[in-house]
Amino acid sequence: MGDIPNEIGAGLTFRAVVEQPHYPAPEWGLTLFLRGPGTIDLESIATGSAHAFEAAATVTKDWAPGRYAYVIRATDGSDVQQVAQGEVLIGQDIAAQAQGFDSRDHVRKVLDAIEAVIENRATIDQQSYTINNRSLQRTPLSELVKLRNQYRTELAAKKTRRRGGFGRSIKVRLT
Known part of the structure; x- marks a missing residue:
């Protein structure tokens, strides 16, 4: 069994x-290779017959998020x-974040944007218009509501998954 947090x-x-x-x-020794916004390689330390991966906070502070x-x-x-x-x-x-840091994830940012458009719709009735041969078509309100509901569901699912706390681990059977 192994514990690599998600x-x-x-x-x-x-x-x-x-x-x-x-x-x-x-x-045997294990190496954990992480590839994404950065490159991270960690060598395991033997703890009995198990393998431990460790990195100090002074090291992880430089890990690129993503x-x-x-x-x-x-x-x-x-x-x-x-x-x-x-x-x-x-x-x-x-x-390490400065004042004004936007901590919202993608789902929250998109949901907030959709809700802002829906709120502004109350004052704008036009579905489309043309000025000087340039036209703009608005997303139908029914589509915006459908998207809002989809992102609300996704956000609720993320909150449910996180109720276990930050750094929650999933058990994986390694064979």
Whole structure:
């Protein structure tokens, strides 16, 4: 079994312990490769027969936020095997952000924009108009409401997933 969290906070200490019965430490070492907005490679430290990945907050503060693909590879010095893969989100280091930082994610930004358009619709009745051979067509209100409902549902699902707390882990069976 292994624990690689689905979110990692930049500026926070990172620890993940992975147990690989087929590739036990210290005979085997693991390397965690993360690729996305940045390049991050972490070598495991043997803890009994398990493997621990660690990075101090002074290191993670420099990790570029964004979505990363990861793989874990095991090696005994000559043989190399891939034992896991997945995706992880590295979040912004909130302590390093300046005043005026917009912490909203994509879903929240789009939902806010859709709701602003719907609110402004109350004062604008035209579906389309033309001025000097240039035309503008507005998205029908029914489509905006449908999009708003879709993004509200997506935002509610994200909130539900996060109720377990930041850095929540998912258990993955590695064979």
